[in-house]
């Protein structure tokens with residue numbers, strides 16, 4: 001007997017005619033979601049995104065599947081307590097998600113950063129629309145396991161940091177020469 005398993009939300013790209021086999025959720029974003037959420041400390045036991053694009057895809061899938069905890073935990077740690085989990089959850093629920101297109105992935109931007117340009121599609125009564133965004137990501141050490149991880153840099157969070165202060169990502173560089181250049 002075969003059961004049909006769900007395709008990963010990040011594998012649906014309405015702008016492409018490519019019919020190559022899309023990955024199932026269990027073989028795509030699920031190990032990352034489970035790995036980050038199924039443990040108490042900040043330590044990550046399961047799969048950990050090894051690139052900004054991989055992290056971007058798992059964050060998109062977390063929006064579609066309404067896993068706001070994953071969105072919070074993959075944002076830069078110093079920004080996490082400034083996020084509104086309720087607002088993220090309602091926005092994720094109210095949006096009729098329709099797919100993801102990765103437009104470009106700049107894997108190396110300076111020493112610690114990467115950028116992903118993407119379109120997140122959603123349905124509206126007027127038809128298909130997309131959030132077209134350029135997101136910045138930073139690779140920084142996780143205090144719990146002293147292992148470097150990629151994090152999303154949220155440009156909408158206002159932080160009281162001056163250009164000359166040490167960066168919010170913990171790189172030890174001045175903010176303006178580090179994450180300040182991207183948010």
Ligand SMILES: [Zn+2]
Pocket residue numbers: 008009010011025028029030057058061
């Ligand atoms: Zn996926």
Ligand SMILES: [Zn+2]
Pocket residue numbers: 138167168169170171175178179180
């Ligand atoms: Zn930084």
